[in-house]
Amino acid sequence: MTVDYKSTVFLPKTDFPMRAGLAKKEPLILDKWEKSGLYEQLRKAGEGREDFVLHDGPPYANGHLHIGHALNKILKDIIVRSQQMMGKNANYVPGWDCHGLPIEWKIEEKYRKKKKDKDQVPVLEFREECRQFAKEWIDIQREEFKRLGVVGNWEDPYLTMTNKAESIIAKELCRFLMNGSLYKGAKPVMWSPVEKTALAEAEVEYFDHESVTIHVRFKVEETKFDAVKDATIVIWTTTPWTIPGNRAVAYGTDIDYGVYEIIDVHDGSLARVGEKICVAEALAGEVMGEAKVADFKLVTQFKGKELEGTICSHPWRGRDYDFDVPCIAGDHVTTEAGTGFVHTAPGHGQEDWEVSMEYGIAVPDTVGPDGCYYEHVPIFAGNHVYKVAPFVLEQLTEVGSLLASGKITHSYPCSWRSKAKLIFRNTPQWFISMETNELREKALKAIDETRFVPEVGRNRIGGMIKDRPDWCVSRQRAWGVPITVFVDKKTDEPLRDQSVVDRIVAAFEEEGADAWYARDPQEFLGSEYKLEDYDQVTDILDVWFDSGVTHAFVMEERDDLSWPASLYLEGSDQHRGWFHSSLLASCGTRGRAPYDAVLTHGFVLDEKGFKMSKSMGNVTSPQDVNNQYGADILRLWVVSADTSDDLRIGPEIIKQQSDVYRRLRNTLRYMLGNLEGFSEAEKLPVEEMPELERWVLHRLFELDQQLRGACNDFVFHKAFAELHNFCAVELSAFYFDIRKDAVYCDGADSIRRRAARTVLDTLFNTLTAWLAPFMVFTCEEAWTCRFGEDAESIHLRSFPEIPANWQDEALAAKWAKVRDLRKVVTGALELKRKEKTIGSSLQAAPEVFATADYVEAMSGIDLAELSITSGASLAEGDVPAEAFTMEDVAGVGVVFKEADGGKCERCWQILPEVSAEGGICKRCEDAIG
Incomplete structure (x- = not known):
């Protein structure tokens, strides 16, 4: 008569479902937190x-x-x-x-x-x-x-x-x-003509914008330096609308300048043959190219400091711009671009304002809150600065002051709210x-x-x-x-x-x-x-x-x-x-x-590294993720990323996080299923535990150090990666895999089973606490599933104190060797599985050959139990030529052998002590009494 041994096996039991259903479950947990x-x-x-x-x-x-x-x-x-x-x-x-x-x-x-x-x-x-x-x-x-x-x-x-x-x-x-x-002062500030207000730097965004550029002649009227008496000083600017506000020309005292005579010009050039212009030597070629000058010669070289006291006239002198334009020294002047001279409009730039204040130059009010020139501004009254560039060019050309014009695409400040271009505008404001x-x-x-x-x-x-x-x-x-x-x-x-x-x-x-x-x-x-x-x-x-x-x-x-x-x-x-x-x-x-x-x-980008925008259709909404996957998935995305850098998110990345979540959930589910009925009386002291359990406790000691360090450093992704790897690889694919047989089939009082369940209890208590800040809903669900709806919230717990005596570096080193050896064995068995030679590892009884250090590490360890086979042998010596080996584990080889004997109907191991006609092994007989 066939005996049903299934009822004698300690199979997992838990109400913790494999499918999370977070989108529906999380609001219920939130409601519970609220009410409690x-x-x-x-x-x-x-x-x-x-x-x-x-x-x-x-x-x-x-x-x-x-x-x-x-x-x-x-x-x-x-x-x-x-x-x-x-x-x-x-x-x-x-x-x-x-x-x-x-x-x-x-x-x-x-x-x-x-x-x-x-x-x-x-x-x-x-x-x-x-x-x-x-x-x-x-x-x-x-x-x-x-x-x-x-x-x-x-x-x-x-x-x-x-x-x-x-x-x-x-x-x-x-x-x-x-x-x-706190004081009131008139300074140029970042101003939005659209919103009619000053803006802080933090309220400004920068976008690429095409601006009109102009090279403008400033005629020298007075100077102590004879070489520039009959020359014009040329400035370059990307803001033609600021020319009405010009009150000075800045030079660099140590910059090398030159006076250049125009010899020949190309068609369409505004330069005049025979005229002399003054620009920085380093930029002369670039300026001449912009001005379509075919040929020119250097007349005089000099340092900028020679221009001290030089006075120019405004380009529109004679058209109500009848004031002097002094040449002044400025530390902000460079030869990176332009002409080596900086057009200085103190009402439209911080550096312009600062250098003008240094020289006692008055700051004119030229532009109103709406971006239009005041009525008192000659020529341009009522015009809007955004639209005036063509008119500026026209007026400069009429008086012969425009040397060249062009266009440039550059980063330009805009209001982050209206997206409109900003200007620097002199206006009375309050300052600290x-x-x-x-x-x-x-x-x-x-x-x-x-x-x-x-x-x-x-x-x-x-x-x-x-x-x-x-x-x-x-x-x-x-x-x-x-x-x-x-x-x-x-x-x-x-x-x-x-x-x-x-x-x-x-x-x-x-x-x-x-x-x-x-x-x-x-x-x-x-x-x-x-x-x-x-x-x-x-x-x-x-x-x-x-x-x-x-x-x-x-x-x-x-x-x-x-x-x-x-x-x-x-x-x-x-x-x-x-x-x-x-x-x-x-x-x-x-x-x-x-x-x-x-x-x-950092900032959040889409999966391809692009900024999110509705028009591109690449926006990931947190509400959508919550409704489809659950907030714990978003939380895992945050904790698994290096948040100091820009983060990416999108459908594929969310799917990856869902896979991570599934592995962590399965780890919790396995522990819950195998802790059914566990009591304090079943616990085993650490000193009575097998090495494998003590190795797990050592890993908990190491992870505790890493996690606490991560929490104190506010950098979580590396510690979380370790936690995830511990759950998915070291527990699920190693420890749980090995101990499944003992937990399911050993007698209730066996040392192996008690030790394993004691460690499962410790793992559950520790991991749920460690993961609670990350997976707030899932850990609450798991905790409640084990201890009941009336149990205190997991979020009221502290991280467990890990005993110092769990640390065992020697044991960790030994088990690193053991795991390497096991990797070769499981590799050999997997190959036989693919070849259809075996269906289960319990059909095997491999012969393992290894060097002395591996044999020593395996002292006191059952190789068959470690390998999840029905039998196994380990011999010190050279690896046979036909043995299975792995390049990254030198000195270990496996010769496949099938297990000999009958299959135990309870634990499914194939053992000589079991009859071919059926029955159970001695261990199982003892377990069921």
């Missing part, structure tokens, strides 16, 4: 621990999340969770940037569609529309962030538009006012001085004291701080925190009075920044000053100042956070954005950075 108050439980668990504060850089509340947002927030969540699980109190307070152009522009778009003028709308009404727009998108983005598995204080985030926040933003600005750093109170020196010192990951970030932001001009903090907009300053009409100086500041801050705390517009300004001035003596500033603050001082109303004001932040984390573009403004805002008032460390990540 997971965030509050985490805060309670963190009480009394060392704080780890990752201060959130606020995204704009103006649209659905894109894949860059997902990268940013997931990486932040991984860091916060891992720090919490390493024993810190890692509270995460998310925030939103609610002011500024991105939101205001959306409201203006609505007006433009209705053909309404935004400037005709009452300011408080307009601000309320902006506020409501921001609120709507905050609610949408909040849910989208939560769907990614990001845990944080979503019920009480920080918003830059709350009354408290706006009062502290104003207070922080007034700190600069009171210490003398980089020199007053030694702000530059303090910021550079703070950079030296800050940890940067990657380290290259230090040099990047350091170079920006070293060379940056004063910080322009004013914007000509309506939605934001106003510059809370009164200006004395007589002296044009700002009023510096702490009592006035205190009244403003108190009013803002009560009713927000709208108080600046809604209240009688006299209330702020009090009885000490009369309103008729002062102008109330109506400009608003640069939104980067808002976000730059979030440290003051988030970390300093909240009881559950601390200052400074342990970490600021954003994209690498924030060296010129949020990292930058936060550094200056904090150093200017507190003397140090608001962060101890700065971490940057």
